[in-house]
Amino acid sequence: MIKVVFKKRHNDIVSFTIDGHADSVDEGYDLVCSAVSAISLTIANGITEVVKAKAYVEVKDGFLSLSLENESFEVIHKCRVLMETMLLGLKNVENSYGEYIKVKMEEVE
Template sequence: MIRVVFNRDEAGMIQSFSMSGHAEFDVKGKDLVCAGASAVAFGAVNSLFVNGKIEPIIDQGTDGGYLAVEIPQIEDEMTKIRVQVILDTLRTSLETIENDYSQYIKISYN
């Protein structure tokens, strides 16, 4: 199962997220749940660089099946808004996958 954890600050802003595990919906190379979750997550990370104009702190582990992303301190209010829109889009996309494949992906919030 893929486990996703979103961490929010006191203001409710997403400050970090992590994804770990494997969906095991199907064999490697045919696992649509894993492919979908991975595509959404890596698309969001790329968007943080390109559209958010920030450099998140990223840990991909060494054996695959793990991604952790932490948002650095942001001073500019417009940048904060852009970053949160990207992260909320990631959250919504993963929740959509979870709604249809809840035995393969689980999202929690701290």
């Protein structure tokens, strides 16, 4: 099971963590894992390479975490469309393959 947690402060997503594997089919053929990886890595690259945010990013096997919590309001706001797009994409994957992925949102201060 892939577990995705977004953290939102006020109206802006400030971080996400993705942990686990879908295990929906054999390794290398897992469309759920592929979709989650493609969406999340593209957004992480957009945040760090296009927006040039100094986000904290951690990547390991079956794990991706990105945090903007130490960034200014202006940088977080610039990343808003990317983060909301990622949330929408992963919620769509969850709608189709909910037995393999769970997405939730938490409010932080």
